[in-house]
Structure formats: structure tokens, C-alpha cells
Amino acid sequence: MRVNLGHLLKQPMGESVAYKVAEDPIDPRGDNADLLDADIRAIDADVKATHTNPGAYLQGDARARVSQQCVRCLRPIESEVEATFAEQYYATLTVDSGAPMREPPPDSKTIGPDFNVDLTPLLREEVILATPQAPLCRPDCRGLCQVCGKDLNESPHDHEAPADDRWAALRGFKAGDG
Numbered sequence: 791m792r793v794n795l796g797h798l799l800k801q802p803m804g805e806s807v808a809y810k811v812a813e814d815p816i817d818p819r820g821d822n823a824d825l826l827d828a829d830i831r832a833i834d835a836d837v838k839a840t841h842t843n844p845g846a847y848l849q850g851d852a853r854a855r856v857s858q859q860c861v862r863c864l865r866p867i868e869s870e871v872e873a874t875f876a877e878q879y880y881a882t883l884t885v886d887s888g889a890p891m892r893e894p895p896p897d898s899k900t901i902g903p904d905f906n907v908d909l910t911p912l913l914r915e916e917v918i919l920a921t922p923q924a925p926l927c928r929p930d931c932r933g934l935c936q937v938c939g940k941d942l943n944e945s946p947h948d949h950e951a952p953a954d955d956r957w958a959a960l961r962g963f964k965a966g967d968g
């Protein structure tokens with residue numbers, strides 16, 4: 791999901807431009823297939839870019855649909871995830887003359903020589919951070935039976951305590967024997 795900051799960087803310092811990026815569903819053969827590796831199926835984001843001295847400050851929010859699994863009953867679910875972000879992107883060339891800018895700090899995000907910024911890595915990172923770690927299909931999910939593994943939402947049941955089961959087996963044995 792690329793935005794071109796060339797126009798913004800020609801504006802006076804402090805000016806902003808709003809962008810909207812979206813893909814639903816994410817195309818496995820498209821530019822944003824990396825999002826699918828993080829189980830992100832759809833995303834849309836509003837971004838405000840402000841011209842700052844070394845480049846552009848990008849802030850906004852993203853909404854994503856993420857494939858997950860209920861931690862109790864293991865059925866597949868989709869979580870709606872909202873993430874906010876704010877990140878400085880450093881220009882590497884001046885937009886007017888194409889002259890190189892001062893070296894950006896190490897590990898900082900940079901604006902390419904074509905003034906495009908790929909938002910996908912940032913959105914991916916922020917959505918992963920905002921995704922629930924222990925999602926439930928519903929708040930009162932009963933989960934799987936510890937004894938037989940059946941889904942207790944679909945077939946609510948109880949087992950007798952294991953000690954009782956042993957006595958039952960013994961009683962059955964004696965009855966059959968006599």
C-alpha cells in the first residue's frame with residue numbers, strides 16, 4: 791500500500807495531506823500478500839502525513855480483519871482489530887533538486903528516491919501488536935471437554951469423575967463374572 795509523498799514534500803513545512811488505503815480481501819498474489827502471512831485478510835487505513843523537517847510524520851488508524859482461532863474451542867474466528875500508528879519517515883533526497891539529505895538515524899523508516907512510502911510493513915506490525923493474544927469465539931465459550939475433547943458448546947455434557955468410572959468398570963466386571 792503505497793502513498794506518494796512527493797506532492798506533500800513540496801508544500802510548506804507543517805502542511806498535511808490525508809490518504810486512504812484499503813484492500814478487502816487481501817490478494818495473495820498482490821503487493822500486500824505479506825499481510826496474509828500475519829493472517830490479516832482485509833485492511834483499511836486512514837493516514838495523515840505532515841511535512842516535517844527531515845521528511846513526513848505519518849499518523850492514523852487502521853482497521854483489519856484477522857483470522858484467528860478461539861483459544862478454548864479452537865474453532866476459526868475472525869477478529870476485528872483496530873490499530874493506531876504514528877511514525878516519522880525520513881526523506882533521503884530533497885524533492886526540488888534531488889540532492890541527498892542528511893543521513894537518517896539508524897533503523898529509521900525512510901522515503902524512497904521516488905518519494906513513495908510502502909505502508910504495508912508499518913500496518914502489518916501495528917495490526918499484529920493490536921491483535922488479541924487469547925481470542926474467544928464468544929465471551930462465554932465453554933471450550934472443549936477435558937476428557938473426551940468434544941466441543942462443549944455443541945454438546946454440553948459432564949463425565950463422572952475418573953475414580954467413579956473405575957468403580958463402575960469394576961462393578962460391571964463383577965456383574966459379568968457372577
Ligand SMILES: [Zn+2]
Pocket residue numbers: 860861862863864865926927928931932933
Ligand atoms: Zn470458542
Ligand SMILES: [Zn+2]
Pocket residue numbers: 935936937938939940947948949
Ligand atoms: Zn467429554
